[in-house]
Amino acid sequence: MRKTRAESQQKLVNSITQSENGAQEREPLWEDLRSYSTQMAGPWIVCGDFNSILNVGERIGGAVVTRAEMASMRDIVEYNQLQELKLNRAYYTWNNKHEASSKVYSKLDRNGPRQKRNVKKESIDLIKARDMYLAHKAKETWVKEGDSNTTFFHSTITRRRTRNRVFQIKDQHINLCCTPETVKLAFEQYYIELLGTSKQVKPIHCGVVSTCNCLSSEHKIILSATVTDEEIKQAMFSIDGTESPGPDGYGSQFLKDA
Known part of the structure; x- marks a missing residue:
């Protein structure tokens, strides 16, 4: 990475990057940018070839883009509070020069002036x-x-x-069910046979039950007590925010923030 300065009323530091191809090889660059960020009191712009993308739309073709692949570049942009400078040029700055069927386009070059340090992060949140x-x-x-x-x-x-969605399924008699009603019936019949509908049980002998460990009167009162709003809130806030949502589609993190 090379740094240059332009003299005007205020010094502008321009850091020009040329990143490595491998993710591990790019780590020293990320560390340098974090280090430089703490030293820059005035205007600063970072530009060049980062060999990384920020969003899925910045690559066409090739392997599927994952969050993990973009994580380091996104961390650098957020840590240094860099903005994307819109330039009048081709959006995709690199391609693999293969035939059309296997061609890959990527946006690897960018120019990122730093925002003022007092800019809030509501948009990121x-x-x-x-x-x-x-x-x-x-x-x-x-x-x-x-x-x-x-x-x-x-x-x-x-x-x-x-x-x-299950559009069709074969029932236990190898009949093809194609309508929502017959598909539903096929599932019901399968689990009715698997689990059964009723079962004869032996009568409960109270004398035997009384010899086992039973709830005390105090425990009975606790179990039958009314659940308070505070207890409901504590239970809700103890759920991890990344857990699957309920039938209404809202997860616990949404309820916590609300």
Whole structure:
């Protein structure tokens, strides 16, 4: 990485990067940028080839982009409070020069001036909250690896729900069930035979039960006591915010924030 200075009314520091190809090889660059950030009191712009992308839309073709792949670059942008400088040039700055069927385009070059240090992070918090909500809705592990393309997220949720629907199934008599009613009936019949509907049980002998450990009067009072709002709140706040949502689609993190 090379640093240059432009003299004006205020010094502007321009850091030019040329990143390595491998993720491990890029770690020294990330460490340098974190270190330089603490030294920069005035305007600072970081530009060059980062060999990393920030969002899924910054690559076309090739392997599926994951959150883990973008994590380091996103951390650097957030840590240094860098903005994306819009330039009048091609969006994708690199391609593998292969044939059309296997061609890959990526946005690897960027220019990032730093925001003022007193800029608040509400927008970052909102993006994280939105990503968590969409991850709950989609229930996809790779969506947790996520991106910032809302259209992409919602289309993924729709595809997931479609894949989870059972349009046809063979019942226990190898008959093909194709309507919602017959599919439902096939499932019901399968589990009725598997679990049964009723079973003869032996009568309970109170004399035998009384010889076992039984609840004390104090325990009976505790179990029959009215549940307070504070107890409900404590139980809700003890649930991990990343747990799956309930039937209404809202997870525990949403209720905590509300």
